Amino acid sequence: MSGHHHLPRRDFLRFAALGGAMLVAPRMALAAVETDRRFVFIIQRGAADGLNIVVPYGDPDYAKLRGGLAIDPARTNRLDGHFALHPALERVAGLYADRQAIFVHATASPYRDRSHFDGQNVLETGGALPYEVRDGWLNRLVGLLPRARDEAIAFAPTVPPALRGRVEVASYAPSSLPQASDDLLLRVGRLYQNDPQLHALWDAAREARGMVPDENAGRAPADLGRLAATFLTRPDGPRIAMLETGGWDTHSGQDYRLTAQLKALDQMVGALRDGLGDAWADTVVVVATEFGRTAAANGTGGTDHGTGSAAMLFGGGLKGGRVIADWPGLAQAQLYQGRDLKPTTGLDGVIAGLAAETFAIEPERVQRALFAQASTTRPLEGLIRSV
Structure with a gap:
């Protein structure tokens, strides 16, 4: 599987959402500069x-x-x-x-x-x-x-109108599928460990998921504030x-x-x-x-x-x-x-x-x-x- 760690971020997000691993933050959008x-x-x-x-x-x-x-x-x-x-x-x-x-x-x-x-x-x-x-x-x-990387991310079913435009924005919705097993999460984590950008994103998603004890994953306002801070404080983050x-x-x-x-x-x-x-x-x-x-x-x-x-x-x-x-x-x-x-x-x-x-x-x-x-x-x- 090691040959696949450069999955485009858009596909990664879709994949992660399907895996249920990103049942977090239904309402957040981010951009890197x-x-x-x-x-x-x-x-x-x-x-x-x-x-x-x-x-x-x-x-x-x-x-x-x-x-x-x-x-x-x-x-x-x-x-x-x-x-x-x-x-x-x-x-x-x-x-x-x-x-x-x-x-x-x-x-x-x-x-x-x-x-x-x-x-x-x-x-x-x-x-x-x-x-x-x-x-x-x-x-x-x-x-x-000045642009850092080529994409902004929306943690929402659709990109909010304020962030739509020339700068490309990917989005994913919180999945209603069952939570992914820890085994799947471990394997996906390995898949991305050699890609600095995706790996950092994946870690943040895992951290966020760890904050979430129930199916209301990340919907608590404090969770959303914490999650946004997790991304915004990364040296290479949005x-x-x-x-x-x-x-x-x-x-x-x-x-x-x-x-x-x-x-x-x-x-x-x-x-x-x-x-x-x-x-x-x-x-x-x-x-x-x-x-x-x-x-x-x-x-x-x-x-x-x-x-x-x-x-x-x-x-x-x-x-x-x-x-x-x-x-x-x-x-x-x-x-x-x-x-x-x-x-x-x-x-x-x-x-x-x-x-x-x-x-x-x-x-x-x-x-x-x-x-x-x-x-x-x-x-x-x-x-x-x-x-």
């Missing part, structure tokens, strides 16, 4: 409620609009005199205290309707309108950087990752559901931070959603599709410990179309500015490459401490 900096995009699919994540407790209209859904400031971690953090975000609060977190409020992509699919498409392609741009901004970011989270569409029973979602996100970010160790100093993470939710609670203890939301930035090199918000206010006349938090900061400018400073590329060049159609937003500056 030559840099010591890491860039992680965590998408919140379903429209996350920024108003109850980064709570504008200082706005007198917040409690009125939210009624029973309003988060009591006494239970929160106060960020400043105006904003507080949902109590489920414990690790995130610690990062903020360590000046390794920035929250950007009243932010949105250029999309102004309220369809999940269209909104996610605009968020991931970087276009101004749904489906007008064919590839994703994260793929174009990979294209701006430097760009995308993690997908779903379930943010809280039309009813929001209190309980949002708390569970945020706990999971908090654990994922915490595990990523811990797993990265020293590499955290060279890492930035951006967490964003396709749009926000209505300013007022609805009749079923939830909120409906809205516009402006809050984005979260994390990283060891951030100039953090602050909330960036050109706050529009929540009075009726200040709401977008009389119902939503009005976006005053372009999400594309946030992402472009963060990427430009992370990889030391001229900001306007990044804005043009990633968000040419999107808007006249200028890239945000001063997000990262100068070395």
Whole structure:
């Protein structure tokens, strides 16, 4: 069998998935580039409620609009005199205290309707309108950087739109077949032991599998954070990752559901931070959603599709410990179309500015490459401490 250890990685992934050996991490994508900096995009699919994540407790209209859904400031971690953090975000609060977190409020992509699919498409392609741009901004970011190897990997049934494009991306889905026997795993491991790249990938898969005691293999948010860190810390490993989270569409029973979602996100970010160790100093993470939710609670203890939301930035090199918000206010006349938090900061400018400073590329060049159609937003500056 020794003659076969140069199986192309795409076939290896397919083979490994068939062997059941990669029953891990259903929602992760990675790309390799030559840099010591890491860039992680965590998408919140379903429209996350920024108003109850980064709570504008200082706005007198917040409690009125939210009624029973309003988060009591006494239970929160106060960020400043105006904003507080949902109590489920414990690790995130610690990062903020360590000046390794920035929250950007009243932010949105250029999309102004309220369809999940269209909104996610605009968020991931970087276009101004749904489906007008064919590839994703994260793929174009990979294209701006010196290339290490020829492929990105998506740990998902399909490559997320943000990573589709000119840079080739392979994907595999977590298999629903029975787990492979240890004998098969041993033989496959031998098959790849002479190939440095595949062997490293295989080891990571084995490590990840070892973390997983049951058939929910790697689906726990902390496992996904740890697994991403395992790849991102390898000397020859990928430097760009995308993690997908779903379930943010809280039309009813929001209190309980949002708390569970945020706990999971908090654990994922915490595990990523811990797993990265020293590499955290060279890492930035951006967490964003396709749009926000209505300013007022609805009749079923939830909120409906809205516009402006809050984005979260994390990283060891951030100039953090602050909330960036050109706050529009929540009075009726200040709401977008009389119902939503009005976006005053372009999400594309946030992402472009963060990427430009992370990889030391001229900001306007990044804005043009990633968000040419999107808007006249200028890239945000001063997000990262100068070395």
